[in-house]
Amino acid sequence: MKARTFAPRKLDMAAFIESGEEMVGAMPVQDWPRLAEELAKDADVASLKPISWRAQGRLVAQRVGGPQLWLDLSAHGEIARECQRCLHAVTLPLAIDTSIRFVKDEAAAAELDADCDDDVLALSRQFDLQDLIEDELIMGQPIVPRHEQCPTDVAALIKAEVEAVPPGHVAPAEQPGEAVTASGKPNPFAVLASLKKDRT
Numbered sequence: 001m002k003a004r005t006f007a008p009r010k011l012d013m014a015a016f017i018e019s020g021e022e023m024v025g026a027m028p029v030q031d032w033p034r035l036a037e038e039l040a041k042d043a044d045v046a047s048l049k050p051i052s053w054r055a056q057g058r059l060v061a062q063r064v065g066g067p068q069l070w071l072d073l074s075a076h077g078e079i080a081r082e083c084q085r086c087l088h089a090v091t092l093p094l095a096i097d098t099s100i101r102f103v104k105d106e107a108a109a110a111e112l113d114a115d116c117d118d119d120v121l122a123l124s125r126q127f128d129l130q131d132l133i134e135d136e137l138i139m140g141q142p143i144v145p146r147h148e149q150c151p152t153d154v155a156a157l158i159k160a161e162v163e164a165v166p167p168g169h170v171a172p173a174e175q176p177g178e179a180v181t182a183s184g185k186p187n188p189f190a191v192l193a194s195l196k197k198d199r200t
Helices: 011-018 034-036 106-117 131-138 154-163 190-200
Strands: 023-027 052-060 068-084 090-103 119-122
Touching: 011 052, 011 068, 011 090, 011 131, 034 131, 068 131, 090 106, 090 131, 106 119
Parallel strands: 090 119
Antiparallel strands: 023 052, 052 068, 068 090
């Protein structure tokens, strides 16, 4: 008898889990639409490691009733996001390792989801495994992407911008500790610094 072939974009989840088979794949990050939307504008996409993934079903026997249906899912790769300090691309590792329980319908999933900490989803004969992997990868990203050490000296750039005066513009007289911005307005950070000094 010919072994059944499973398609990740239209997966009969119950049949796949019960088969005990393993499914693996690898795709470049730009082929994951929602992850690709978050790529930094100056990202070197070609240098990013592709996202490799693995999925395998698992049956967990119960004392009463049929076995629980679980999907063990893992994936790893790289993404380039915009650093929140220097605004240049920062390459970040992506990795997930999770297990999801599948139940007969949405009502059962909602009931179990409210009563336990397990991730629970409803079974489907047209389940999109790639969407699920992408969901998990998106949730696993750092909330504030940034370099451990930025390639540019952000503090020096900010200082240069604050102290810059456009040609033909005369900066107003400054109070001690009151640097001005390019528009001639007092720099709020310098004002705060001087207030802090006054208090001490």
